[in-house]
Amino acid sequence: MREELLKIKQEAEKALAAATDSAALEQVRVRYLGKKGELTKVSRSMRDIPPEERPVIGRLVNEVKASLESLLEERRQEVERAEKERRLGAEVIDITLPGRVRRPGTPHPLRATLAEIEDVFIRMGFQVATGPEVETDYYNFEALNIPSDHPARDMQDSFYISRDVLLRTHTSPVQIRYMQAHAPELPVKIISPGRVYRRDDDPTHSPMFYQVEGLQVDHGITFGDLKGVLLAWARAMYGEGTRIRLRPSYFPFTEPSAEVDVSCTMCGGEGCRVCKGTGWLEVLGAGMVHPTVLRNGGYDPEKVTGFAFGMGVERIAMLKYGIDDIRLFYANDIRFLRQFGGIGA
Numbered sequence: 001m002r003e004e005l006l007k008i009k010q011e012a013e014k015a016l017a018a019a020t021d022s023a024a025l026e027q028v029r030v031r032y033l034g035k036k037g038e039l040t041k042v043s044r045s046m047r048d049i050p051p052e053e054r055p056v057i058g059r060l061v062n063e064v065k066a067s068l069e070s071l072l073e074e075r076r077q078e079v080e081r082a083e084k085e086r087r088l089g090a091e092v093i094d095i096t097l098p099g100r101v102r103r104p105g106t107p108h109p110l111r112a113t114l115a116e117i118e119d120v121f122i123r124m125g126f127q128v129a130t131g132p133e134v135e136t137d138y139y140n141f142e143a144l145n146i147p148s149d150h151p152a153r154d155m156q157d158s159f160y161i162s163r164d165v166l167l168r169t170h171t172s173p174v175q176i177r178y179m180q181a182h183a184p185e186l187p188v189k190i191i192s193p194g195r196v197y198r199r200d201d202d203p204t205h206s207p208m209f210y211q212v213e214g215l216q217v218d219h220g221i222t223f224g225d226l227k228g229v230l231l232a233w234a235r236a237m238y239g240e241g242t243r244i245r246l247r248p249s250y251f252p253f254t255e256p257s258a259e260v261d262v263s264c265t266m267c268g269g270e271g272c273r274v275c276k277g278t279g280w281l282e283v284l285g286a287g288m289v290h291p292t293v294l295r296n297g298g299y300d301p302e303k304v305t306g307f308a309f310g311m312g313v314e315r316i317a318m319l320k321y322g323i324d325d326i327r328l329f330y331a332n333d334i335r336f337l338r339q340f341g342g343i344g345a
């Protein structure tokens with residue numbers, strides 16, 4: 001029995017010395033000190049030996065057990081230290097790597113363009129007014145001198161909610177709403193930015209887009225005032241050398257009416273691909289407020305005159321940034337959006 005115990009002790013010591021990781025150590029522990037391990041087996045067979053030898057063998061079993069346990073603990077500490085060193089050695093920390101920077105958001109190019117447009121007009125003394133996107137037929141068409149059988153309605157194919165309610169096709173209804181709310185106050189001098197909707201969908205036309213309306217009504221407002229305001233805006237927006245050109249056009253709510261072109265922002269008027277060789281880019285519609293519209297707004301066209309204009313914000317942003325597809329504004333592609341301003345760009 002004694003020999004057997006010493007043999008177990010020697011074997012276990014050898015196995016402990018040979019184990020080089022925690023898993024191997026655990027195997028050795030189970031094999032010799034576990035519930036079904038070699039030492040336990042010896043303790044169990046105590047009843048087979050003569051009673052007088054039991055205390056001696058019992059003590060020896062306990063000694064072997066204590067010695068193996070303390071050796072196991074020693075080895076465990078050594079092995080864990082070695083394992084930790086191996087891990088640290090394999091894990092190379094490069095302290096020269098740049099940190100992970102959290103990118104701040106950037107303003108959306110349309111928001112940035114809108115803010116710039118608003119800024120220029122605010123500096124010229126215009127106030128910002130808004131109106132609803134869900135509009136009545138009366139404000140969107142009738143009050144603007146576009147009766148239901150008027151062919152001009154075809155140019156603004158609309159989304160109807162009911163027979164008399166629709167998503168507004170332009171920001172011009174704000175002209176009427178504002179005048180009705182403020183007549184007979186003078187001057188009326190507002191811009192009105194906002195979303196508008198049409199049944200359009202191609203690389204340069206979106207079903208939802210932004211416009212900025214402008215309206216100035218006062219005693220003695222002339223076409224010259226309109227031209228001066230638009231020229232000042234174009235120069236603030238696109239640079240001092242910018243020129244504008246007005247071409248006769250037609251809108252039911254202005255008379256006379258004009259399409260306003262800006263000298264090409266890409267070639268400066270020489271003629272290029274963007275302006276299709278003409279040197280000019282069409283950016284907005286404008287004109288002198290029609291007497292009927294003034295009357296519908298609550299003003300006397302015999303006493304006051306006014307001008308109005310409406311510009312497409314996407315168009316202006318596309319020209320400013322050289323963007324050739326309007327759908328990029330709404331696709332939410334972070335690679336596109338990150339290119340505009342901000343620290344994260």
Ligand code: FA5
Pocket residue numbers: 169170171172198200201204205206207208209211213214251254282283284285286287308309310311312313314315326
């Ligand atoms: C109007 O909407 C008039 N209300 C503008 C106006 C106001 C004229 C006041 C006179 C006085 P028009 O339909 O041309 O006009 O649209 C104005 C601008 O909106 C266009 O020059 C264009 O830049 C933009 N636009 C029109 N349809 C779309 C579309 N589907 N997607 C993007 N921009 C558009």
